Amino acid sequence: MSTFQANLARLQIMKNKVLNVLRKGENFELKTELNSEYRDRRKEAVRRVIANMTVGKDVSGLFTDVLKNMQTEDLEIKKLIYLYLINYAKTKPDLVILAVNTFVRDTEDSNPLIRALSIRTMGCLQVPEVLDYLCDPLSKCLRDPSPYVRKTAVVCVAKIYELDPNVADDYGFIGEVRNALTDSNAMVASNAVISLREISEIDPTRDFWRLDSGTMKALLPIMNECSEWGQITILEALTKYKPRDEREAVTICEQALSRLQHANTSVVLTAIRLIVVYEEYIKNSSTIREYQRKLEPPLVTLLATRSEIQYIALRNLNLVLQKHPEILSKHLKVFYCKYNDPVYVKNEKLGIMVRICSESSAKQLLSELKEYSKEVDVDFVRKSIQAIGQVGVKHQSAADQCSKDLLDIIKTGIEYAVEESITVFRDLYRKYPNRFSDALKPICDCLEIVQAPEAKSALVWIIGEYSQSISQAGKLLEELEPDFLDEEEEVQLALVNSAVKYFLKKPQEGNELVLKILRVASESSPDPDVRDRAYLYWRLLSANPGSARAVALAKKPAIGLKQINVSEDLLKELVSEMGSVASVYHLPSKLFVYQRSKMVGAASSDDIHALRVPHSANGDDESSESQPKEQDMAEEEPEMLISF
CATH class of the missing domain: 1.25.40 (Serine Threonine Protein Phosphatase 5, Tetratricopeptide repeat)
Incomplete structure (x- = not known):
């Protein structure tokens, strides 16, 4: 066996050597092609470099060779090289400086696509060394005559603010983005909303994102001209806006209604979110009913989409x-x-x-x-x-x-199927006592079939609760007594309860049975709850049988429908996040979304305690409350607070 392992180790070493040679050979070949005098070969080499980078191969050694090909009129090659630079900028920040002159030159190109591409790439590099060279071209691009360049530039401001807030303040970029909210082009305005919201997430202590009535009126008309993602952005922003009066709320809702027919599911869900949130600002009940009626067709339409979208729609519909x-x-x-x-x-x-x-x-x-x-x-x-x-x-x-x-x-x-049916019958008997007497015999005949603890405990409960109507109740309980210690805790507790009920209803027939079960439960059961229950009944039966009857045979309240609902506070928060991951998990986003601002950090324990309360709508014996576990969040890296 040791010889086999030694040979296997040698083969592995040889394999690694061969792979290293092949890798070196491939990179050497790419290096040669990147420096070829033929344009087609250089273009194909750049494509191969990006393909290798995409599948995870390390091609950082070709950095300088790739940079040599930046000065080209071929837009495809330029895009690929920019992707390469974005990927390796953080590992080779000193070499990225070599590309700055080309970037700056491209921001003054006559082609708006190249101007936008260069400013976007410089923003995505996220390298402090490039920041000094980015600000002046960005200032020009924010006022560029081409809306395509302007829409790219306003998003770049958020990236600069994340890298160095002081630079963004010194150059007045935030004010430029605010001015872009009223830009004549819909794409620029929607991207300005995105940028300001991202900046507010980075630094929530400063009031960068202020949606006033004037800005709202400017954003509403341009929604029809926006892309689907721009519409989503504006609708999400309006969700956080507080209307001045009912009339303004109705105006905004009317604009959102036209989005309910959109082909994009996310647009539809965001529009539904806006209408549901704005209902609290509308006092006219007939208007609210009309909006609810108009929400039905799009919700039904969502169920004709792909399964994944159906699931998201159903989770949101639940809210x-x-x-x-x-x-x-x-x-x-x-x-x-x-x-x-x-x-x-x-x-x-x-x-x-x-x-x-x-x-x-x-x-x-x-x-x-x-x-x-x-x-x-x-x-x-x-x-x-x-x-x-x-x-x-x-x-x-x-x-x-x-x-x-x-x-x-x-x-x-x-x-x-039998086990689940018996468990369900227990709930029916709790809801409607003394009904369905014709079902008792078929249920009791299933004693030998039932193996699951929950179903068996339900069956034992039914036998004890209706022992006066079941002729063989004592015999059925006696069949379970020899295996008492082998049963699960819930079955043991049910047997103790049912034996006591049977004894109280039929003292002569149940005397011997209750003694056997109480003795084995109190003396031999390893479970403390079972022992305590047995001791309790034993003392009650010995000291005061009347009290035992009042406890064991007390009239039970009828149960209600078990439905998992969230608390009112959590429901309000989840409705305001409809269409997001939070509405699918039915958990507030602060529990699993990493905050980019160190000043914000993780959700406080008070927030978690107040918002983690999915609970049963009706008081019942069984609690369906599920509480996510709170964990500490690392300072630098995002960490899931909840495991899904």
């Missing part, structure tokens, strides 16, 4: 429904799952369908969900059965149909 539960209530069929939908889309659709389901459409939805329970995907089947129970809990008129469908699923004998 809208928490704010306006009545929206899309007439479009239930749109959310029916298709056979080729990915699982993540199907799961989101299930949640949406339960939310928008009305009493009149409940039976129709139950029929659809029953079909889903026959699918092959186990996780989707479980969630479909859970949805059946949620519909039954939500609408009393559909409870009987829900029970019938669950019994049909139980009759199939499929283990995971």
Whole structure:
């Protein structure tokens, strides 16, 4: 074995040597081609250098040879060389200075494309040594007659501010960008918005981004002329603007309504975000209802797109429904799952369908969900059965149909479907006590099938709760007693509770059983919660059976529909971030977005505590609260505060 390993090591060394020779040979060949007297060869060599750089090969050794080809009229070669410089500028800042004269010369070229390309590249280099040579050309480009050059120059200001804020202040670049907000060209104005917002993120202590009424009026008319990304930028900026009065809010919303028909999904979602946010500034309820009605068609249209976009739309729609539960209530069929939908889309659709389901459409939805329970995907089947129970809990008129469908699923004998159905039946019995007596026998007959702890604990709970109606209740509990210590904690607790209930309802039949279970639970169970529960009941039964009856057989409050909602404060923040990653994760962006400003840093613990509260809309035995873990953020590098 050692000989084999030695030979393998030798082969690896030889392989590395061969690869090094090949690499050296390739770079040597490229070096020769870059210095060729033939233009076509030099052009092809530059292409190969960029191709190697793109796949991760180190071609930094060709820096000076690539620089020699900068002085060319060929726009393609110039673009490729600029890409090369941007990639290696930080590792070779001293050599980048050699290219400065060419950059400055290009900023005065007659071709606006070359002027814009040079100023953009100088800004992207992010090398302090280049900064002194960049400012004068940038000042000229900010006033360039070509809007293409001006729109590039205003974005470059943000890059300069990130590199050295003092330089940006000394040259008055911030004021130039503010003036560009009212530029006659839509591209320049939208890029000015982007630049000022980025600068505000870098240094939020200074009020660079001020959207007043005059600027707002200048931005609204140019949206039709902007590119889709420019429209998104302006809409996002308007989302943060506080209208002076209801009339101004309505004017802005009317402009946003025309964006709902846009082909770009991000434009549509941002327009929806603006309208939903501005509802708080509009007092007229009929106007709000009209806007909500107009939001329905674009939301439905988003579900006809690719699966990935559907998922984002569904996650955002979930937030809208928490704010306006009545929206899309007439479009239930749109959310029916298709056979080729990915699982993540199907799961989101299930949640949406339960939310928008009305009493009149409940039976129709139950029929659809029953079909889903026959699918092959186990996780989707479980969630479909859970949805059946949620519909039954939500609408009393559909409870009987829900029970019938669950019994049909139980009759199939499929283990995971049976287990989930029994778990759902427990919720139905909690919501509607003393109903569905015809389901008790089929449920109890599944005792040997059920293996999952949650399903088994639900079955044991049903046996104990309705032991007076189940003729074989004592026998069923006795079958579980020998394996008591092998069961999970939740099953052991359910057995203790059910044994006590059975004894209190049928003292003569349950006397021996309750003694056995309480003894083994209090003396042999390794779980402290189980032991404490057993001790508690033992003392109650010994000292005061009446108190034990009041505790164990107390009337339980009916449960409500289990739906994961976010807190009101978090919902307001997430709605203002619709269309972003935050609205997909349902978490505020401050928890996972690295702040570029060291003065801002990570979110404070108070912010996290106030905003991390997805919770169940109804008080229930089980808490569905999920709390993301807070971690420290490094000073220099972005670090995910939450693992997704």
